[in-house]
Amino acid sequence: MIEITDKIISQIGDKIVEYSPGLFMAVIIFTVFYGIAWITRKIAVKLSRKMDTDKSTVIRLVGSIFKAVIIILGLITALGTLGIDITALVAGLGLTGFALGFALKDALSNLLAGVLVLFYQPFRCGDEIEVAGCKGVVTEINLRYTVLKGETAEFLIPNSVCFTKWIAVHKKTVKSEQYQ
DSSP states (O other), rough: OOHHHHHHHHHHHHHHHHHHHHHHHHHHHHHHHHHHHHHHHHHHHHHTSSSSSHHHHHHHHHHHHHEEEHHHHHHHHHHHHHTTHHHHHHHHHHHHHHHHHHHHHHHHHHHHHHHHHHHOOOTTTEEEEEEETEEEEEEEEOEEEEEEEEEEEEEEEHHHHHHHSSEEEEEEEGGGGOOO
């Protein structure tokens, strides 16, 4: 019994010695990628502080997306360094991304249109606009909807509609700080 235990411990020790250089390199690679992701996010936060509120939101969102992408790339690179076949993992991520993109097509369309509306600012909070048959004062612009306060109702216009349909900006009625 003692001989079997010694043999198992010896085999485990041999495997640890065999894989330790690769494991050490994988940890270093992931740490470097994580550091780059952290720095990228910090740069985005500093840039967002120098911009107005609408563009600040977009810059922070882009910074978060870049951070996530860099961390995923670091993880894949580290796993490849360990000798793990990552082709199936990359293919799986591609298929997953395709399926999620197809399933969330409308939500992603509104998100991207919201980013573009916030970045290009064809209208601002406080402007009176007309879009898709709805007329009112813009009270909020977020990543999914543009909120209009009309005479009789409040309208939630999807940003994809605001980005693809015509918009009539009538006049500036109220300062935008009031709606932030």
